[in-house]
Structure formats: structure tokens, C-alpha cells
Amino acid sequence: MxxxxxxxxxxxxxxxxxxxxxxxxxxxxxxxxxxxxxxxxxxxxxxxxxxxxxxxxxxxxxxxxxxxxxxxxxxxxxxxxxxxxxxxxxxxxxxxxxxxxxxxxxxxxxxxxxxxxxxxxxxxxxxxxxxxxxxxxxxxxxxxxxxxxxxxxxxxxxxxxxxxxxxxxxxxxxxxxxxxxxxxxxxxxxxxxxxxxxxxxxxxxxxxxxxxxxxxxxxxxxxxxxxxxxxEAVAKNTSVNLQPAFTLYSHLAHVKQLEAGESISYGATYTAKGKEWIGTIPIGYGDGWIRKLEGFQVMIQGELQPIVGRICMDQMMVRLSQPFDVDSKVTLIGKSGGNVIQVEDVADYLETINYEIPCMINERVPRIHT
Ligand SMILES: Cc1ncc(COP(=O)(O)O)c(C=O)c1O
CATH class of the missing domain: 3.20.20.10 (Alanine racemase)
Known part of the structure; x- marks a missing residue:
């Protein structure tokens, strides 16, 4: 196709x-x-x-x-x-x-x-x-x-x-x-x-x-x-076992090492404390991945990577636990290795309800139905 x-x-x-x-x-x-x-x-x-x-x-x-x-x-x-x-x-x-x-x-x-x-x-x-x-x-x-x-x-x-x-x-x-x-x-x-x-x-x-x-x-x-x-009250009070349908992925678009004292993104709100590997991911608030998610985490090969610096309209940066290859798959919502980021984790971080999360990822992000 x-x-x-x-x-x-x-x-x-x-x-x-x-x-x-x-x-x-x-x-x-x-x-x-x-x-x-x-x-x-x-x-x-x-x-x-x-x-x-x-x-x-x-x-x-x-x-x-x-x-x-x-x-x-x-x-x-x-x-x-x-x-x-x-x-x-x-x-x-x-x-x-x-x-x-x-x-x-x-x-x-x-x-x-x-x-x-x-x-x-x-x-x-x-x-x-x-x-x-x-x-x-x-x-x-x-x-x-x-x-x-x-x-x-x-x-x-x-x-x-x-x-x-x-x-x-x-x-x-x-x-x-x-x-x-x-x-x-x-x-x-x-x-x-x-x-x-x-x-x-x-x-x-x-x-x-x-x-x-x-x-x-x-x-x-x-x-x-x-x-x-x-x-949670419903999850606790029902025997029905649900399976989430929504997952969100990206790939690393860039990987580099910063020196101590170098800062990231608009406003230079995050500064590297030592040598740090930084990855760039092509998603931002223009996709509905809003700026309040700064500080939240994504996963690469099952390892959590914190979002550092301000989220831009189309891209954001994460501090990498190791120098992953450009193009490595990034999981923003879903399973990776033995780990999982649930819609609820994003909702909790944003102090909102799970309903809002897939709705806020807008039409700029293609949906693939499997
Ligand atoms: C009138 C009405 N019925 C049913 C629903 C479905 O609710 P839920 O998503 O909580 O199942 C909605 C959603 O807001 C609604 O407005």
C-alpha cells in the first residue's frame, strides 16, 4: 500500500x-x-x-x-x-x-x-x-x-x-x-x-x-x-478487563553530547550538569504534546528518558541514558521493553483525566490502525 x-x-x-x-x-x-x-x-x-x-x-x-x-x-x-x-x-x-x-x-x-x-x-x-x-x-x-x-x-x-x-x-x-x-x-x-x-x-x-x-x-x-x-473507582469496582487501544511513537531525529553549562531550547530553562547525551524528538505542542509535559518521560528500549527544556511547536529534547542511534524508536505512550507508559501516566502528570490525552493529540499526528 x-x-x-x-x-x-x-x-x-x-x-x-x-x-x-x-x-x-x-x-x-x-x-x-x-x-x-x-x-x-x-x-x-x-x-x-x-x-x-x-x-x-x-x-x-x-x-x-x-x-x-x-x-x-x-x-x-x-x-x-x-x-x-x-x-x-x-x-x-x-x-x-x-x-x-x-x-x-x-x-x-x-x-x-x-x-x-x-x-x-x-x-x-x-x-x-x-x-x-x-x-x-x-x-x-x-x-x-x-x-x-x-x-x-x-x-x-x-x-x-x-x-x-x-x-x-x-x-x-x-x-x-x-x-x-x-x-x-x-x-x-x-x-x-x-x-x-x-x-x-x-x-x-x-x-x-x-x-x-x-x-x-x-x-x-x-x-x-x-x-x-x-x-480508579471504576477500575476497582468492576471485573471487566479492558485493553487500551492507543499508543504513541516517534523516532530520534538527532543525538548529540552537551558539555556542562550548555542549555537547551527556548528560554534556556535546562542546563546540563556534566557531559549529557541529548536526543531530539519530532513532536511538540503543535501536535498537542503540550509544553506542560516538560519534565515528563518517554521510553527508548524500555528505558525512561526525561523531557528536558521547553517543548517547542514541532520538536522536544530528552536527556538520554546512553548515546542511542538516530532513528531509534521512541515510545511516548505504550509498551517498550518490559516497561509501559499508560495514558493515565500522562493524564496524572498533567493533572487531568485519561479522556483528554488521546483527544489532545491532534490530527497532525497520523493514526495507524492495526
Ligand atoms: C450523553 C453521553 N453519553 C455517553 C457518553 C460516553 O461517556 P463515557 O466516555 O464516559 O463512556 C458521553 C460522553 O461524554 C455522553 O456525553
């Missing part, structure tokens, strides 16, 4: 890990739940289309995204699979959703009234109930009543009903239980308006790994489809 990129820094995404994670989830639920593969934000930075393809092959039956553009992009690649958009689209764009059979989320009767003016065609709608996330969703039963009645009086179909938990990944179960109870009560009171065909889905990864009794018909499987636990 012709080479499609020419740089020495790339992310490798293991599609068999995606399939493994879906299979593990299915085993855990005895195949009792439908799986919505959440592939928003370019498949959490893993590559939406290849991930979606692997997920569908492993049995996912719906693709879920945040934006209408993401949905349209997927529809060009998948002609028939159901696609759901979580976010609000402009009512004036609804004809496009009808033409491309993209299911939408609705939580405002005003939106519904406006959308009706732009099409006479059928569109599948999922009603979103806000039980405590306080992001989007219907908060009051009367509003739900109006929206459901509004759908009945439109060319659209009510095909889903859902909510989203704010704390399913946290150690404490209190807020989760309050949301769960609120949804149960809400659903109980509007159930007579909703046909049994309507799919009810409440669970993200954390809920699906940890609260398997509370899931209704389907799960919206995001971070853990990519092999990452939503939090």
Missing part, C-alpha cells in the same frame, strides 16, 4: 482492543444490552471511522456522536447503521437529518415546533431527561409531556429516551443513586406516553461497568470501548 504520511511521529490504534473491550462488555452483560459506540471527537482521538467499523463488527448497533457534522461524516462512511447526535442541532438543519436518517436528541418543545416548519419527513428522536447533570435535558414532567405530545403531532418518531449520569465514575454512590431514582420516577410517570419500542438508555462506560442492574435497554459505551477505565 502507498505510504500516506511522511513523518516519524504517529499514533497506533489497536482495533482488536476495541473489539475485545466490546466483547468483554457483552460477556459482562450476558449480551443483554444493545451497545451504542460513542465515537464523537474523532473517536476520542482514535479515529472515528476505523473505530466505528471495528465496533460495528464487534456487535455495536448504533454510533453516537456529539455534533451533526460528526454524524454526517459517519453517514458518508456507513450507509445504514443508526447514528445518534447527543448535542443540539439547528432546527433549520432538520431536513438534512431526515435525508441522511440521523437520529437527534430533543429536550425543548420550542425546538420541536421550529423543526416541524423545516420538514415533512420522518426523523427519529431521542428525548433527553436531565436528572442532575444540568447540561442539557428536560427537567420537568410537564415539559416532557409537551415534547412527547409535540412529537406525536409531528412527522417525527420517538425512538429513544435517555439521561446521563454525572458521577457514575466517583467512589461515592449518593449522587448517582439520586439521579437513578429521579429517572426511575420520571420514567414511571411518563411511561404511558411511550411505546414499548422506545429504547431507554442511561449508562455511560462507568455505569455499564459498575451498575449493571440499572441500565435499561442499551449502553452508551465511550471511554472504555477504547480500553480506558473512567476512573
Amino acid at each position: 502507498a505510504q500516506t504520511f511522511f513523518r516519524d511521529t504517529w499514533a497506533e490504534v489497536d482495533l482488536s482492543a476495541i473489539k475485545h473491550n466490546i466483547n468483554e462488555l457483552n460477556k459482562f452483560h450476558h449480551n443483554s444490552k444493545k451497545i451504542y459506540a460513542v465515537v464523537k471527537a474523532n473517536g476520542y482521538g482514535h479515529g472515528d471511522i476505523p473505530v466505528a467499523k471495528a465496533a460495528v463488527e464487534a456487535g455495536a448497533s448504533v454510533l453516537a456522536v456529539a455534533t451533526f457534522d460528526e454524524a454526517l461524516r459517519l453517514r458518508r462512511a456507513f450507509s445504514t447503521i443508526p447514528i445518534l447526535v447527543f448535542g443540539r442541532i439547528r432546527p433549520s438543519d432538520i431536513q438534512l437529518a431526515a435525508d441522511h436518517q440521523i437520529a437527534l436528541t430533543v429536550y425543548q418543545s420550542e425546538w420541536l415546533e421550529q423543526a416541524k416548519q423545516y420538514t415533512n419527513d420522518s426523523v427519529d428522536l431521542h428525548v433527553k431527561i436531565d436528572t442532575g447533570m444540568n447540561r442539557v435535558g428536560i427537567r420537568l414532567e410537564e415539559e416532557a409531556y409537551d415534547v412527547i405530545k409535540g412529537i406525536e403531532a409531528s412527522p417525527f418518531q420517538l425512538t429513544g429516551l435517555y439521561t446521563h449520569f454525572a458521577t457514575a465514575d466517583e467512589e461515592s454512590v449518593e449522587y448517582f443513586n439520586a439521579q437513578k431514582d429521579r429517572f426511575e420516577a420520571f420514567y414511571h410517570r411518563i411511561k404511558h406516553l411511550v411505546s414499548s419500542e422506545v429504547e431507554v438508555h442511561v449508562g455511560n462506560s462507568a455505569t455499564s461497568l459498575r451498575y449493571k442492574e440499572d441500565l435499561y435497554d442499551a449502553v452508551r459505551f465511550g471511554i472504555s470501548m477504547y480500553g480506558l477505565y473512567p476512573s
